[in-house]
Amino acid sequence: MFEQGDFPYELWVSRWAILQGLGTTVLVSALAIVLGTILGTFVGLVLVYGRWVSRFLVRIYVDFVRGTPVFVLVLASFYLLSQIGIQLTAFQAGLLALVIFCSTHVGENLRGALLSLPRGQTEAAKAIGLTFPQIFAYVLAPQALRQALPAWVNTATEMVKASTLLSVIGVLELLLVTKQIISRNFMSLEFYFLAGLIYFLIDYAIERAGKAVERRVALPS
Amino acid sequence: MLDCLVAAFAMNSKHAYWRRIAACYVTAIRNTPLLVLILFSYFVLPRFGIRIGKIESFVLTLSIYAGAYLTEVFRGALLALPGGLREAGLAIGLTEWQTKVWIIIPIMLRNAFPALGNNFISLFKDTSLAAAIAVPELTFYARQINVNTFRVIETWLVASLMYVAACYIIAAGLRLLERRLAIPH
Numbered sequence: 001m002f003e004q005g006d007f008p009y010e011l012w013v014s015r016w017a018i019l020q021g022l023g024t025t026v027l028v029s030a031l032a033i034v035l036g037t038i039l040g041t042f043v044g045l046v047l048v049y050g051r052w053v054s055r056f057l058v059r060i061y062v063d064f065v066r067g068t069p070v071f072v073l074v075l076a077s078f079y080l081l082s083q084i085g086i087q088l089t090a091f092q093a094g095l096l097a098l099v100i101f102c103s104t105h106v107g108e109n110l111r112g113a114l115l116s117l118p119r120g121q122t123e124a125a126k127a128i129g130l131t132f133p134q135i136f137a138y139v140l141a142p143q144a145l146r147q148a149l150p151a152w153v154n155t156a157t158e159m160v161k162a163s164t165l166l167s168v169i170g171v172l173e174l175l176l177v178t179k180q181i182i183s184r185n186f187m188s189l190e191f192y193f194l195a196g197l198i199y200f201l202i203d204y205a206i207e208r209a210g211k212a213v214e215r216r217v218a219l220p221s
Numbered sequence: 222m223l224d225c226l227v228a229a230f231a232m233n234s235k236h237a238y239w240r241r242i243a244a245c246y247v248t249a250i251r252n253t254p255l256l257v258l259i260l261f262s263y264f265v266l267p268r269f270g271i272r273i274g275k276i277e278s279f280v281l282t283l284s285i286y287a288g289a290y291l292t293e294v295f296r297g298a299l300l301a302l303p304g305g306l307r308e309a310g311l312a313i314g315l316t317e318w319q320t321k322v323w324i325i326i327p328i329m330l331r332n333a334f335p336a337l338g339n340n341f342i343s344l345f346k347d348t349s350l351a352a353a354i355a356v357p358e359l360t361f362y363a364r365q366i367n368v369n370t371f372r373v374i375e376t377w378l379v380a381s382l383m384y385v386a387a388c389y390i391i392a393a394g395l396r397l398l399e400r401r402l403a404i405p406h
Contacts, residue, residue, distance in 0.1 A: 067385030
């Protein structure tokens with residue numbers, strides 16, 4: 001049972017590699033989500049409140065990135081940036097692609113949420129004498145964030161899944177580690193299944209946590 | 222890709238058993254990266270004696286993946302229909318199946334159209350992942366040209382512009398179709 005060539009043995013031998021890969025996956029996804037959300041908030045705000053020149057430019061950026069597959073973004077940022085003199089490691093280039101991808105999605109979500117608020121909200125807030133920053137902070141943002149939360153959680157799980165694409169440019173994350181283990185012992189069924197299961201658990205946990213937060217912040221009805 | 226329609230009905234069926242199976246399928250597939258699924262079916266299926274080419278294996282994987290997403294779309298569209306529709310269908314003497322085919326599905330498809338279009342565009346972009354198992358498609362060739370000629374900027378710019386243009390065309394076509402199919406009022 002526990003000899004070379006058996007699954008438990010092979011798993012035990014490669015435990016540190018897998019954990020390391022998992023760590024990289026989690027790190028990349030977490031960084032991409034956090035940085036992408038920060039950048040995406042600006043994108044969303046510009047899309048709604050920007051002057052027309054900045055709005056137009058950001059619109060082009062968002063449409064271009066959303067129309068391109070993440071895989072192409074990852075490859076392009078890996079090959080392109082070194083060409084124009086920006087030396088990044090594979091990890092940084094991949095992370096940059098994921099952050100750009102994440103920012104457009106968060107931006108679009110935020111724009112949708114802000115536009116879905118009825119105009120009466122802004123008008124009512126103006127009528128009681130709030131300034132624009134106050135209106136935004138106390139009236140619009142709390143409602144828009146509630147609206148945007150489910151889509152944001154969805155984007156977060158997307159990012160974890162998109163982090164697998166970094167394996168192609170040689171970032172040693174969970175999938176690439178799995179591939180290496182398989183090329184050593186040829187146990188493709190077991191180890192691909194294991195990788196799939198780990199990704200499933202991460203995403204399922206995010207989804208559950210998102211649902212829990214959603215329930216907590218829901219308006220009492 | 223018809224599996225998603227079946228699964229969508231299963232999600233709403235009266236039998237908890239079917240609902241459970243459909244929910245498992247959707248949750249499991251939606252939360253697993255597509256690349257893992259692609260590699261899994263490409264490398265693991267031959268071990269069970271199922272020998273299919275890489276294009277077939279990719280198409281199979283993508284339709285299973287798409288099925289899970291479309292199931293959610295159809296489920297949402299089905300839930301949005303008022304229960305009176307089914308009752309009205311039964312009242313004019315249609316059987317359960319006739320009601321589903323002639324009344325529920327046409328109306329549901331119209332409701333589902335915008336979300337369906339979004340999913341089709343994502344699917345189109347997901348085909349780029351076929352490059353990972355060396356299916357000769359746009360991304361694969363772009364990478365090859367990139368490596369062969371070192372015309373890095375041109376290659377990736379053209380490749381992504383082609384994707385963007387194709388996505389725009391798909392979106393425009395779907396919008397046209399949606400307008401054609403809309404109920405006139």
